[in-house]
Amino acid sequence: MSARQNIALALGLLVVLAAIPLLTSSRYVLGQFILFFIWFGVVTQWNLVFGVAGIFSLAQMMIFAVGGYASAMLAFHLQWAMWLTVIVGGCAAVVTSTVIGFATLRLRGAYVALLTLAIAAAMQALIIADTDCLSFETGTCITLTGGASGLSRFGDFGFRELLGYRSAVLGEYYLGLLLITVGSAFAFLIINSPLGHAFRALRDNSACAAARGIDRIKYQVMVFSLAGFFSGLLGGFYAGHFNAIGPSILDFSTLLFLLTSMIVGGVGRFWGPLAGCAAMMLFDELLMGLEEWRAVGLGVFTVVAVILFPQGIVGFLESGELRRIGSQLTGLSAQIHHFVKKAPGQ
Amino acid sequence: MNADVRAPLLSCQNVTKRFGALTAVDALSFDVGAGEVLGIGGPNGAGKTTLFDVMSGVVPASSGRIEFLGQDITWLPPYRICAAGLARTFQLNAAFDSLTTLENVLCSAYFGRREVTLPKLAYDRETKDRVDGIIESTGLASVRKRRADSLTVLQRKQLMIACALATEPALLLLDEPVGGLNPKEIDQTIDLIQRVRTEWSTTIVVIEHVMRCLVALCDRVMIMHHGRKIYEGSAAGVGTDPQVVEVYLGQWAAHRLQHLIAEQQTHA
Numbered sequence: 001m002s003a004r005q006n007i008a009l010a011l012g013l014l015v016v017l018a019a020i021p022l023l024t025s026s027r028y029v030l031g032q033f034i035l036f037f038i039w040f041g042v043v044t045q046w047n048l049v050f051g052v053a054g055i056f057s058l059a060q061m062m063i064f065a066v067g068g069y070a071s072a073m074l075a076f077h078l079q080w081a082m083w084l085t086v087i088v089g090g091c092a093a094v095v096t097s098t099v100i101g102f103a104t105l106r107l108r109g110a111y112v113a114l115l116t117l118a119i120a121a122a123m124q125a126l127i128i129a130d131t132d133c134l135s136f137e138t139g140t141c142i143t144l145t146g147g148a149s150g151l152s153r154f155g156d157f158g159f160r161e162l163l164g165y166r167s168a169v170l171g172e173y174y175l176g177l178l179l180i181t182v183g184s185a186f187a188f189l190i191i192n193s194p195l196g197h198a199f200r201a202l203r204d205n206s207a208c209a210a211a212r213g214i215d216r217i218k219y220q221v222m223v224f225s226l227a228g229f230f231s232g233l234l235g236g237f238y239a240g241h242f243n244a245i246g247p248s249i250l251d252f253s254t255l256l257f258l259l260t261s262m263i264v265g266g267v268g269r270f271w272g273p274l275a276g277c278a279a280m281m282l283f284d285e286l287l288m289g290l291e292e293w294r295a296v297g298l299g300v301f302t303v304v305a306v307i308l309f310p311q312g313i314v315g316f317l318e319s320g321e322l323r324r325i326g327s328q329l330t331g332l333s334a335q336i337h338h339f340v341k342k343a344p345g346q
Numbered sequence: 347m348n349a350d351v352r353a354p355l356l357s358c359q360n361v362t363k364r365f366g367a368l369t370a371v372d373a374l375s376f377d378v379g380a381g382e383v384l385g386i387g388g389p390n391g392a393g394k395t396t397l398f399d400v401m402s403g404v405v406p407a408s409s410g411r412i413e414f415l416g417q418d419i420t421w422l423p424p425y426r427i428c429a430a431g432l433a434r435t436f437q438l439n440a441a442f443d444s445l446t447t448l449e450n451v452l453c454s455a456y457f458g459r460r461e462v463t464l465p466k467l468a469y470d471r472e473t474k475d476r477v478d479g480i481i482e483s484t485g486l487a488s489v490r491k492r493r494a495d496s497l498t499v500l501q502r503k504q505l506m507i508a509c510a511l512a513t514e515p516a517l518l519l520l521d522e523p524v525g526g527l528n529p530k531e532i533d534q535t536i537d538l539i540q541r542v543r544t545e546w547s548t549t550i551v552v553i554e555h556v557m558r559c560l561v562a563l564c565d566r567v568m569i570m571h572h573g574r575k576i577y578e579g580s581a582a583g584v585g586t587d588p589q590v591v592e593v594y595l596g597q598w599a600a601h602r603l604q605h606l607i608a609e610q611q612t613h614a
Contacts, residue, residue, distance in 0.1 A: 194465040197453035201442040208440035210424040211402055211433070212509060213458035268444070 001318070003192065006270070010184070013274075017177055021170055030169045034241060036281050037176035041183045041234045043262050043273035045227040050259075051268030052191055053223040054203030056113040059100050060231060061255045062120035067093040067232025068249065069127075069145060072239040076154035077134070077144075083157060086236030093232020094225055101224025105217055124250035150246025157240050172241050179237055183230040184274075190226060191270055199223050200268075257298075264305045266312025275313040279305070353416065355380040355549050356401075356432075356517055361410035363393070363400050363573075370396040372573035373410070378517065383543060383550045385564035385581065387557075389594050393573040394553045395437055398519050402434040403427040415516065429461045433515035437522050437553075439502040443495035447486050447505055450494055451477045451512045458513025477512060483545070484508040484538060500531045507538065511546060518542065520552040524559050536562050557584075557595075557603050561610060569594060582607045 001009075020033060046060040070092040071085035080088075100119065104112045128148045133141040145151070159171030190196050198219050201209040206216055239245040248254075257280065265276020280298070287297040309316040316322070354377035363371040370393040378384050386394050399405045401412060403424035412420045419427050442450050452469055455477050456462065481487055484504045489497060494505060503523060510518055523539060524532045536559055542548055543563075554560050560567055561581045569577035569590050577583070577590045584590055585603035595603065 189467055193467045194453060194456045194462075194469055195467075197442075197445060197449055198457060198465065200444055201453055204442040204444055205440050207404055207424075208436060208442070211404060211428055211436075212454040213425045213428040213461070213513060214453075215423070215425045 006188065009271075010188075014177075014181060018174075021173055027169050030173050032281070032285070034169075034173055034176045036277060037180045038234050038238050038241075039258060039261065039281070040273055040277040041176075041180040042231055043258050043265075043277055044180070044184055044187050045231045045234075046258065047262055047268065047273050048187055048190060048199070048227040049223050051262065051272065052196060052203070053199040053220065054268070055104060055220060055223070056109060057100065057104065057116045057224070058113050058255060058259070059097070059116035059120055060227075061250055061258070062116075062123050063093045063097045063100070063228055063231045064235040064238070065120075065123065065245075065249050066096045067235025068239040068245045069151075069235070070232070071236035072151045072154055072245045073145065075239075076146075076151045079155075081158075082155050082236075082240045086233055086240060089236035089239075090229045090232035093235060094228040097228030097231070098221060098225040101221040104224075105220060120250055120255070124247050127247040127250075146246065148247060150244060150248075151239075152244035154243065155240075156243050176237065176241070179230070179233060183234070186230060188270055195219070195222070203268075260298075260302050264302060264309075264312060266309075266314035266316075269312065269314045269318070271314045272312050279313060354378055355415065356551075357413045358401070359411045359413070361397070361400060361412060362408045363396050363405065364408045369573050371400060371407075374570075374573065374575055376568060376575065376578065378549060378551055380516075380549055381547065382565045383552065383563050385560040385567040386551065386553045386570060387555065387560060387567060387584070387594065388570035388576075392570040394570055395521055396573075397570070398434055398521055398551075398553065401427075402432060402519060425457075426461070428458045428513055428515075431514070431516035432519070433458065433510040433513045433517075434519035435503075435506040435510050435521055435523065437525065439499065439506060441494040441497075441502055441505050441509070444493065446491050446493055447497070447501075447508075448477070448481065448490045450505060451481055451486075451508050454509035455480075455512035455514075458509075480508050480512055483541065484511070485534075499526055500534070503527070503535060504538065507542070511542065511548070515548060517549045517551065520550060520554075522553055522555065524554060524556050532556060532559060535559075539563055557599065558606060560584075561603070561606055 021030060024030070042060060042064050049055050049057050049060070067089035071082065071089035074080045074085040074088060075082055100116060104115060107115055127145045130143050130145045130147045132143060134144050135142050157172065157175060159168040163171050198209070198214045201212070201214055202216055202219060210216060238249070261276035261280040262273060263276070264279055265274065266272030283301050284294070284298060287294045290297055305313070311319060356378040359375050360373045361371055361375070362369065362373050372393070374397065386397070388394055396405070400407045403419070403422055403426070407420055410420065411418060414430060414432055417430065419430060419432070422430070442453070445453065452473065455473050456465070456469055481490055484507060486501065486504055486508060489501055494502065497505060507520070507523065520539065524535045527535060539550065539552070540563065543550060550563075552560070552563060564581050567577070567579065567581045567584055568575055569584065571593050576593065577587050585595065585600040585607070591597065591600045
């Protein structure tokens with residue numbers, strides 16, 4: 001697709017998404033869309049590291065959690081405004097992500113996955129183990145991170161006062177939409193710039209890339225830093241939207257759900273995260289009534305998707321495979337037509 | 347005569363590369379003068395590709411010194427050596443498979459010519475124009491928009507040369523540029539390398555087993571065996587050197603080589 005086609009498609013989608021609140025006022029539907037914005041935004045940034053640069057980092061939810069926790073803690077303990085803490089959360093995530101980038105430099109492939117997963121697990125364990133009381137102000141023990149039960153009721157973006165209780169969700173819906181629009185534009189610019197080509201060159205053949213002037217250390221750290229900012233912002237947005245954050249966002253199941261979304265959509269492709277998150281969340285929604293079979297259903301869906309589209313949904317659409325099947329079907333129908341016409345004569 | 351007085355473009359002094367007990371390159375010394383084409387031959391395992399790896403910084407030398415344009419590049423990382431003006435191609439067809447032909451050359455031109463502190467969001471016009479010229483003259487114009495992994499063997503070889511040229515090298519190292527090609531493609535590639543030499547005035551070191559290619563291209567030939575230099579001189583002398591015939595060419599190939607050289611001399 002040319003840049004112009006990409007922009008046209010993005011604008012079309014943006015108009016549709018912006019019009020959704022006009023079609024429904026269901027708080028549940030809008031809430032699910034906000035959650036979709038968050039996951040889609042997180043996977044878009046993760047895709048830069050995991051897909052475009054080909055570094056198998058599983059630290060993405062941890063970077064998201066750093067953003068979320070930084071904003072929640074500042075709002076909770078210091079009563080900072082949520083708008084400000086979200087920005088600080090984004091910056092904290094950049095720093096964390098950069099450090100993780102440095103930590104992975106000497107590792108390759110699956111070892112990067114192991115290290116980053118261990119870092120994320122350590123963060124979760126540290127939060128759960130945090131039981132030291134910071135203060136006893138209201139007679140209850142308040143810990144720094146909130147421990148196993150997390151932090152809550154620390155404030156939100158103020159849409160409730162501004163728009164009233166019933167319409168507050170609208171404010172958050174459009175804020176989420178703004179975040180993913182800017183985050184996606186950022187990812188698009190990177191993927192199609194010299195920087196994106198350097199990331200892909202290192203992924204495809206790092207020895208050859210080095211011999212063409214591309215410094216692996218520099219660009220590997222850089223991709224982590226770049227992907228950190230919007231991940232952290234979205235973490236803060238998550239905390240502000242739910243007015244709560246807990247260690248369960250570091251659960252392996254969430255990470256796996258998002259990783260699967262990226263793979264189903266198409267790893268390393270700009271439209272992959274959108275297609276993947278939309279497909280996975282839609283399917284998850286359909287399985288809602290199945291209770292304990294929901295996870296199994298999602299697993300089966302993933303297996304079928306990966307077998308049918310090894311390059312992801314977007315990879316399949318871009319490969320021209322669709323056109324090939326189309327022309328085969330036309331050929332087949334022509335043959336049947338021919339056969340049917342000939343048959344009575346025989 | 348002046349060329350002999352000038353300092354060589356590249357000078358290797360006692361370059362050694364050991365992998366454990368194996369000495370792949372053994373105290374090798376040689377010079378490459380500006381504008382010349384040096385051919386390197388020798389049996390498999392002689393250390394030819396390892397020598398290129400050491401020169402281009404892909405693997406560090408164990409000892410010795412490599413000077414390029416008066417600068418000690420022995421311990422520089424590969425991306426610095428590339429920016430300094432020494433580019434190489436690989437024996438296996440190395441390219442960035444998921445990028446198109448155009449993107450491969452663009453990204454080599456952008457990052458390889460000089461050190462880039464912070465990349466911009468788009469390629470500048472000058473880089474684009476230069477890349478268009480290189481794609482045109484390396485015969486890749488018809489496949490500009492194709493992904494590198496969909497190219498033929500010949501096109502991938504051409505792409506590798508195009509990417510190396512895009513970094514504007516003063517010295518180009520070619521590792522078996524015609525390996526795996528058919529006779530017609532070999533002629534095309536020899537022609538391309540000769541054009542590189544004249545149009546870009548690039549100095550070239552080429553590793554090749556195909557003697558026809560060495561004879562056609564090289565001013566001087568060096569034959570390696572067990573990491574050492576066993577012959578250095580004219581291409582014509584290769585076939586008459588008893589040690590080279592013994593360890594590398596064999597009687598039959600040496601005989602054919604003499605024919606080839608005689609043929610070339612009558613053509614000239």
